[in-house]
Amino acid sequence: MxxxxxxxxxxxxxxxxxxxxxxxxxxxxxxxxxxxxxxxxxxxxxxxxxxxxxxxxxxxxxxxxxxxxxxxxxxxxxxxxxxxxxxxxxxxHTSATGSLTIAAPEAFLNSVLQPFVVPFLKKYPQIQLKLRVADGEIDLFKEGIDVAFKLTDKPDENLVLKEIGRTDLVLCASPEYLSQRSIPSHPTELIDHDCLYLAETEHDNIWSFFAEDQYHTVSVSGKYAVNHSQMRLQGVKDGLGIGIFHDFVIAEAVEQNLVIPVLSDWTIKSNYHGSIAMQYPQTKYMPARLRVFIDFISEELGNVFNKFNSQS
Missing domain, CATH: 1.10.10.10 (Winged helix-like DNA-binding domain superfamily/Winged helix DNA-binding domain)
Incomplete structure (x- = not known):
């Protein structure tokens, strides 16, 4: 009252x-x-x-x-x-004007979202777009985020959810590396390989694998670790070892035979895989700038992942 x-x-x-x-x-x-x-x-x-x-x-x-x-x-x-x-x-009664703040994981922002920034801004020149890398948990209300992209099977229940596609994690290495060190046939064999991981937390080198009723956790090691997907991918291309990536990060490199997926029969467990969720606060009256962004990105990314998933 x-x-x-x-x-x-x-x-x-x-x-x-x-x-x-x-x-x-x-x-x-x-x-x-x-x-x-x-x-x-x-x-x-x-x-x-x-x-x-x-x-x-x-x-x-x-x-x-x-x-x-x-x-x-x-x-x-x-x-x-x-x-x-x-x-x-x-x-x-208003046009699409004003500022939008978009948050997304670094790998998704760089590999998937970035190519659509220029086309969107050319189509809606009165909108100012602010992109923010957010690999961990984020509070949209507290941090002033209009839209957040999340790679998860556990989206925020307090936000509107629009699923764009799905992503899984993939291990890969260069053909040269695998010819010199052999191709692992089981997760436990990764102990004998150089592996590239994020090195953001003390547990980033612990990789978990599932296959039917089997489960294995492996502590990997290597000479190079970096929490930037493209730098890590370049390290893999250069033969520094086996790396772990979202499938959309390595799709082009796989197609060009620059890297080869390994242990494809195993599912890799992580907090950052599953549905590609676009989330934003519930509102009955959505600002035009937010509405056009959601519509634009939903269509463009929907096309991308429909094509990608059909090729997977």
Whole structure:
């Protein structure tokens, strides 16, 4: 239930934000086309209602109090929500303009999403696109993310889910490396090979494999580890060992016979494989810039993964 006393304070809180931002009654009064004395009385009224002092006032300047700063921060949230409500009410009548922040794992961003950035921006020149690498867990609301791409079988249940495709992890090595060191026929044989892994955490060199009712965990080692998919792939191409990749990262290299998949009969367990999920907050009134991005990427990536999966 809405507090009736709070409703009466909302306009004063919004004005309080402006006064704080402008730093004086005079400057804020010019913006609102009112007198400085009127704003002084408004602050006095607001302080009385909140039972707290918002400003330390001198003849020269206003200094916000610690409590006033806390009230200001909360009022900003209120105004932000009001702005969203205003934007929602006009969404159907606005063009695709404004800023979008997109988060995705490095490998997906580089290998899959990046080629569509320029075509999208050319089609929608009034949109500013911000891309952010996010390989771990991410809070869309806290970090201001509009859309997040996740490679997982456990998408966030609090977000809208749109599945783009599916990805699995693949082991591969160069033909030269395999000719010199032999092709492993079982996961446990990886112990005798040079392996390239992420080296982001202390457990990144522990690889888990499934095949029917069999399960094996192997601690691998090697002379080179890097948490960048293209650099790791280049290392594999150069014969440094066996690497683990998402299938879409190595698809072209496999087609060109630059790398060869190994242990293909085994499924590799990881937190970053499964459905390619595009997720975004639930909203009844979606901004046009977000709607066109979702539609554009859904179509383009749908075509990519339909083609990719048909070839797999």
């Amino acid at each position: 809405v507090n009736s006393k709070l409703i009466a304070l909302l306009p004063d809180l919004a004005t309080f934000i402006l006064i704080t931002d402008e730093g004086s009654f005079t400057a804020a009064a010019k913006k609102l086309n009112v007198t400085p004395s009127a704003l002084s009385k408004l602050v006095t009224r607001l302080e009385k209602a909140l039972v707290t002092k918002l400003f330390d006032r001198t003849t020269r300047k206003l200094v916000i109090t610690p409590t006033g700063k806390h009230v200001y921060d909360q009022a900003i949230i209120m105004v932000s929500a009001a702005n969203q409500a205003w934007e929602a009410s006009t969404t159907a």
